[in-house]
Amino acid sequence: MKVFLSTSLLVIGLLALPVKAIAQNTDSQADRVCMDTDCSKELRRLIRLARGGSGDAAAFVAMAYATGDGLEQNTEQAIRYLRMGVRQRNPMAVNLMSDWLRNGFMVEQDLTEAARLLEQAVKLNYAPAQYNKALQLLQSEDPEQLPEAVNLLEQATSQKLSSAMLLLAQLKQHGVGVEQDLPGAAELYKRLVLSGQHNAKPYLHEVTSQLAADSEHSALVAELREVENIEIIRVSGQQFQTSNMLEGLVKRLSATGQFDTRSVGSRIRGVSCEQSGSNCASIRPERGASSLNEVLSGGQ
Template identity: 55%
Template sequence: MRLSLLCVGLAFAFATSSYSPTITANEMANPIAGSCAEVSCEKEMRQLLRLARGGSGDAAAIVGMAYASGDGLEQNDKEAERYMRIGVRYNSPVAMYILSDWYLNGHIVEQDVEESVRLLDLAIRGEYAPALYKRALQLIRINEPETIAEGVELLEQAADKNLVSAMFALARLKHTGVGVEQDLYGAAELYRQLIMAGHTDSRHHARQISRELAQLDGETDNDEVIARLLEAEGMERISVVGSQMNVHGRLGNLANRLAATGRYDSRSIGSRIRGVSCEDTGTNCGSSRPEAGQSSLNEVLTGVVE
């Protein structure tokens, strides 16, 4: 059984606020070229099921998506909803975000826009980067000074958590001076980090901003900034496990990481592991829009800049 949706970007469980350019965005978007046979992932899925039942909200979210998509577990809408609600009950912002999307699109559950908004608010309160980013776009698109300012603030929070789509959107705003004061140095640094993460579109904009900086007179830092951009463009990407990530290993590492906390036995009340992902922005940032009404882990768990 293919795990193309389930296993994409499981690194969200290990994401931190630090930046380490070791995984390209394309690799995050499609870490496996083949498939994960049901028997080979059976142990990991069984462990994730046990952790979910023991109180891990994030494990429950993954199990819920597995049931919803039929990737890793036999497709079952009722079990998908049940485990996603378990994730919400155990305060997982990941589960809140996914279930919010399901309610918005009427996928798995009956459409309920108010409940979708409520769950998205909870995910935002949990500082889940994709939720911050989604609300930021909603506010910015209203195109009023107050909402733009509020949206940019949320966008900055999501970018600080190394959400690729948020970083790119913020870089473009800083570069163009739309919605915020123009900040070429800030935009250049974001482009540099994105280039090192394998974000292809940032290369074009980095070259453009280098030309703009070169034309500025009397700025002593310009040469250094341009040199850092050129260095980032010239760096050879370091792949993980050759050109692919090992899905079997990712599932196992995730399950082991959650189990190692010792909090997911029968007495556990759950916890939150904040993840980052790349929602569809129309850019080549390692994200993809799910089919209509389907919130896939491509959207929820990809685009990490570790």
């Protein structure tokens, strides 16, 4: 039981900060993409692309209607467009619908259907879904589920999902579910810090101190301490950057030529951080992207 208690404490600790941040932002307009920038042109084009068969566009439009970001908040339209994306088997849309059903947001709560859609999104190799599924397995306190949970976190980490990287690093650092691997944990923390994830700095400092106790790791410790002292400076404002990405998304989807009225479906599998055109090093949806800002800024 000791192993599972440790796992549960790690998961609860890691989720505490993101949940608090989300709760604080619920009443704030600061994270909106379209608050001070007119996105109507891009969103109208996304609506047309969604009707033409783009699952990505359908998911974006659903989020805009659900949050009132760029479009007037409309529950019926949000559900309508998200279902379009689900029918296209779009990973982002499938995962988002699973989240809505699990939390009873916009739709009536249905845990069975939420679980089915989550499994589908995992099979579509969608990193946020892999992370969400891993959390469920870790919280189940079933020893037979640990290997699958770790494997899912590794898959999501390979796609640079920051929340998965952070949790996997914690498991490696403390030897929970996997053999303890301090250098491996340090590498993950380092990547997070260099990508601007300041919440990883305390963990990097902690694992660096652990490694410093062994002279064998002196070179690595020196490298990690240099990283600790790096200050990440972001030149452009987030709102300006995300608005440009929204325009870029529309152009990319339009350029495929797949989504006019004769289109029968989308082969595009979601817009990752690397595809967005931003200079980012990790995808950032802590618990699954639920807004335009999260997706466009790297929040998938």
